[in-house]
Amino acid sequence: MINLYRKHIFPYLLDKVSRKLNTDRQRILPFLTGDVLELGVGTGVNFSFYSPNINSLIAVEPDAALLQRAAKQKAVLEVVQADKFYLVQGDGHELPLASNSLDTVLCCLVLCSIPDPLRALSEIYRVLKPGGHLVLFEHVKSEHRVTHAFQQVLNPVWRPLACGCCLQRDTLQLIKQAGFLTDDLLIYRHNDLPALVGTMLEGVATKP
Numbered sequence: 001m002i003n004l005y006r007k008h009i010f011p012y013l014l015d016k017v018s019r020k021l022n023t024d025r026q027r028i029l030p031f032l033t034g035d036v037l038e039l040g041v042g043t044g045v046n047f048s049f050y051s052p053n054i055n056s057l058i059a060v061e062p063d064a065a066l067l068q069r070a071a072k073q074k075a076v077l078e079v080v081q082a083d084k085f086y087l088v089q090g091d092g093h094e095l096p097l098a099s100n101s102l103d104t105v106l107c108c109l110v111l112c113s114i115p116d117p118l119r120a121l122s123e124i125y126r127v128l129k130p131g132g133h134l135v136l137f138e139h140v141k142s143e144h145r146v147t148h149a150f151q152q153v154l155n156p157v158w159r160p161l162a163c164g165c166c167l168q169r170d171t172l173q174l175i176k177q178a179g180f181l182t183d184d185l186l187i188y189r190h191n192d193l194p195a196l197v198g199t200m201l202e203g204v205a206t207k208p
């Protein structure tokens with residue numbers, strides 16, 4: 001039953017829900033440049049928003065069922081763009097990539113789901129070139145006391161249903177701890193999302 005949920009129902013739900021954020025994707029994605037890594041691509045919902053000017057995209061995803069859907073998204077892109085996309089079944093805790101090799105990493109609604117986000121951030125730091133950019137669009141812990149309390153209470157029920165997603169991560173703190181410069185990051189309340197997942201961290205963290 002759990003396998004059925006993970007393989008068929010969760011990918012379907014994820015696709016439906018995350019398409020609601022297409023306006024945000026449209027705002028953020030076209031500015032990514034160079035050799036890019038997207039961590040936890042899920043169903044590949046971001047693929048169509050990348051600029052034709054990127055050099056390459058390495059799309060990492062640990063879940064085989066999600067990666068299969070991502071392959072279908074890649075297949076509908078223009079061939080010149082699709083040829084730059086490399087889909088890799090892999091884990092953000094241990095990226096199969098050389099140190100100092102990438103210009104940009106995108107984390108879009110993924111640091112909430114990675115079991116050890118600090119380890120993944122250290123890996124991202126390692127693979128980015130000095131001056132490289134970590135672009136973020138993440139839901140994080142609420143700054144509102146009551147909502148944060150709800151996030152804490154509901155997290156044990158939410159987490160297994162959302163395949164590991166944590167409601168109340170202090171992702172900004174983790175990014176600072178990993179060594180990034182965080183002047184260009186913003187925390188705000190997203191109007192179209194429910195309060196439990198509606199506090200967003202958006203912007204660019206830089207590897208010094």
Ligand SMILES: C[S@@+](CC[C@H](N)C(=O)[O-])C[C@H]1O[C@@H](n2cnc3c(N)ncnc32)[C@H](O)[C@@H]1O
Nearest residue numbers: 018040041042063091092093108109110113114
């Ligand atoms: C909420 S989904 C977001 C998917 C997609 N980025 C989006 O914008 O809709 C979280 C994603 O994180 C992925 N994930 C979970 N653990 C991971 C890990 N250790 N390394 C990389 N990705 C991981 C999940 O498989 C899933 O695709």
